Amino acid sequence: MSISVKTRKILWGKSANRCAIPNCRRELVMDEIETDDPSIVGEECHIIAKKDDGPRGNPNFPEEQRDLYANLILMCNIHHKVIDDQEQFYSVAKLKEIKRDHEEWVNNSLNIDEIKMREELIYSDYIDEWVRRVDLDTWDIWTSWLLGSGQPQLNKQKLNELEELKNWIFTRIMPNTYIELENSFENFRRVLQDLINTFTHHSIERNGELYTEKFYKLDRWDPELNSKLHKEYMFHVDLIMDLTTELTRAANLICDQIRRYILSDFRLEEGILVITSGPYMDFSLRTHKVRYAGDQRTGIPYKDLSTFKKERIDRDFSFGAGSDVGEAIELGIEY
Ligand SMILES: [Zn+2]
Ligand SMILES: [Zn+2]
Structure with a gap:
């Protein structure tokens, strides 16, 4: 199974296509064709890794939940690397907090076309x-x-x-x-x-x-x-x-x-x-x-x-x- 179209749309929509790290929040694109700057290609990062032994991996976390919206956070590729390299600091709880804050920031400061x-x-x-x-x-x-x-x-x-x-x-x-x-x-x-x-x-x-x-x-x-x-x-x-x-x-x-x-x-x-x-x-x-x-x-x-x-x-x-x-x-x- 991979990430569904609907999940990806929700993730990108609620993040306003931006990196969730507060001092970054760069606008991201979906694929390289749209840009010559590889650092702004968005990455759909797993909070609990897709693989058991990946960053924040947890063999007890059901596989069918790993690609769901609740377990994903949108980032630029620089911060994706940061959160995976420093998984002690960027714990599951920490990332969920960052995601929540980011979506709140989007709601309060950007105009999202709900329809x-x-x-x-x-x-x-x-x-x-x-x-x-x-x-x-x-x-x-x-x-x-x-x-x-x-x-x-x-x-x-x-x-x-x-x-x-x-x-x-x-x-x-x-x-x-x-x-x-x-x-x-x-x-x-x-x-x-x-x-x-x-x-x-x-x-x-x-x-x-x-x-x-x-x-x-x-x-x-x-x-x-x-x-x-x-x-x-x-x-x-x-x-x-x-x-x-x-x-x-x-x-x-x-x-x-x-x-x-x-x-x-x-x-x-x-x-x-x-x-x-x-x-x-x-x-x-x-x-x-x-x-x-x-x-x-x-x-x-x-x-x-x-x-x-x-x-x-x-x-x-x-x-x-x-x-x-x-x-x-x-x-x-x-x-
Ligand atoms: Zn990752
Ligand atoms: Zn970033």
């Missing part, structure tokens, strides 16, 4: 929940089942989770403040809905796994029909893979908007979400880095399924093309 703070906490709550539900940390792994070996498959439980996620996004009460951020969630929901519908349209269940049904396999000898259905199957598989790719773009767009409006360093370390396709004939796997580009980035880039079928070829990457088999062949897809 903005409240709204950003609502967004932060949604963001944490989305990250958890969508399993962002294993994105590349769970999506690879939809992109693998010419027969998309998905765990039944995963499908249920995605279904719930879709409904959860739909029923959120958004503050109506950061419209582009909200649009990016709506965009994600639309893609997810069409991905689920398209995938389950031709899927069969076996031992808790859903497989794309090979509907071209006939119980009678009819090579012509078989060949026609086989093309349709390949078109269908390409469409599932393109929707999975689009969902990745949509998730990357959400991350971009979170960085823009809520947390400037959100997942900077982890970087862009990627997907892996294959194995191909030569057993190779391919990694794709996909994002919306240019004017696709404003509003809601994913309109609906029929528009997407036509537009997918103009994205940064696509497996298939066109609205149907005939169009796909005209556009150069080989089956």
Whole structure:
């Protein structure tokens, strides 16, 4: 577990982005990109260390409480070093006192936009929940089942989770403040809905796994029909893979908007979400880095399924093309 978006927003908000040490109180930034002065990059310091043997460490302090707001204090990197080097003087009680005094000072002497703070906490709550539900940390792994070996498959439980996620996004009460951020969630929901519908349209269940049904396999000898259905199957598989790719773009767009409006360093370390396709004939796997580009980035880039079928070829990457088999062949897809 790491520090949640909501906790970070509360910490930075209540500290007014300042170092809590009284004779410092410098204004801090979240990441190096915003500054060429490394000493003003804010650090979210643990009062009781995250690790048992860290500064003020306490093996009896529950692990799930270590990353919570109550155990964190915001400092510049100079004072972070000071409090960790002098842990006898900067005891747990001392740091809690410093934190309390600092937040009191902020309340009494600075103007904090309470409404903005409240709204950003609502967004932060949604963001944490989305990250958890969508399993962002294993994105590349769970999506690879939809992109693998010419027969998309998905765990039944995963499908249920995605279904719930879709409904959860739909029923959120958004503050109506950061419209582009909200649009990016709506965009994600639309893609997810069409991905689920398209995938389950031709899927069969076996031992808790859903497989794309090979509907071209006939119980009678009819090579012509078989060949026609086989093309349709390949078109269908390409469409599932393109929707999975689009969902990745949509998730990357959400991350971009979170960085823009809520947390400037959100997942900077982890970087862009990627997907892996294959194995191909030569057993190779391919990694794709996909994002919306240019004017696709404003509003809601994913309109609906029929528009997407036509537009997918103009994205940064696509497996298939066109609205149907005939169009796909005209556009150069080989089956
Ligand atoms: Zn520390
Ligand atoms: Zn400081």
